[in-house]
Amino acid sequence: MKLYDAHCHLFGASRHKVVVNGTCPADWREVIEFAEKDPQVISAIGLHPWQVQDAPSDWQASFFKQIDSAQAVGEIGLDQWIEGYDIERQQAAFSWQLEQAAQRNLPVSIHCLKASDSLLRILKTQPCPKRGIHLHAYSGSAEQVSHFAQWDAYFSFHAGQLGDRAQKAPAALQAVPIDRLLIESDAPDTIPSSEAHATFLLRGYQRAAELRGLTVEALAEQVAANFKRYFLYD
Numbered sequence: 001m002k003l004y005d006a007h008c009h010l011f012g013a014s015r016h017k018v019v020v021n022g023t024c025p026a027d028w029r030e031v032i033e034f035a036e037k038d039p040q041v042i043s044a045i046g047l048h049p050w051q052v053q054d055a056p057s058d059w060q061a062s063f064f065k066q067i068d069s070a071q072a073v074g075e076i077g078l079d080q081w082i083e084g085y086d087i088e089r090q091q092a093a094f095s096w097q098l099e100q101a102a103q104r105n106l107p108v109s110i111h112c113l114k115a116s117d118s119l120l121r122i123l124k125t126q127p128c129p130k131r132g133i134h135l136h137a138y139s140g141s142a143e144q145v146s147h148f149a150q151w152d153a154y155f156s157f158h159a160g161q162l163g164d165r166a167q168k169a170p171a172a173l174q175a176v177p178i179d180r181l182l183i184e185s186d187a188p189d190t191i192p193s194s195e196a197h198a199t200f201l202l203r204g205y206q207r208a209a210e211l212r213g214l215t216v217e218a219l220a221e222q223v224a225a226n227f228k229r230y231f232l233y234d
């Protein structure tokens with residue numbers, strides 16, 4: 001079964017198709033070169049909200065220099081969960097990068113933790129890529145799914161969010177329109193040391209299939225179609 005990982009970081013070779021996200025100018029070149037060597041890899045470059053405060057002053061110039069060699073924008077976003085966050089600087093960096101993605105109609109991988117209202121405010125005031133946006137490791141409520149869906153949002157989840165005792169992410173996953181559902185690993189940090197990338201990714205598919213009342217094969221076929229529509233075609 002062919003699986004598609006909608007969001008991860010540099011961790012080594014994968015037998016499945018993966019979107020590898022950079023987080024700051026220091027790793028963008030490596031992500032792009034990794035994708036150039038391995039056809040399984042789609043490269044995304046972006047300034048992560050956790051990196052905003054430490055970013056070099058010329059990060060936007062670096063972004064301009066490299067974006068034409070990348071296939072997507074990410075990981076970008078807003079985070080009011082992390083200690084010492086500076087939401088204004090995060091918003092400025094996020095808006096600017098979202099605009100760059102919109103101008104080029106590139107896929108965009110968005111991290112949003114405890115910042116749904118700020119994100120919705122920004123989405124209301126500026127253009128998004130025509131192909132839509134991707135909310136990775138979606139942590140909003142099931143109710144908010146329909147708000148984000150207005151911006152042609154895709155939603156991805158990983159196995160770590162979907163454990164037996166988890167409630168919020170499983171409920172949100174059940175509320176996502178089936179043609180907007182993606183599965184991710186967010187490797188390497190999310191994966192238990194005892195587990196391989198492929199096993200953890202498959203576990204996400206299995207749990208999503210259970211929650212949607214589908215066979216894992218049927219779910220995988222739908223997720224593959226969603227992934228290709230969002231990441232691979234204009």
Ligand SMILES: [Zn+2]
Pocket residue numbers: 007008009021075186
């Ligand atoms: Zn990530």
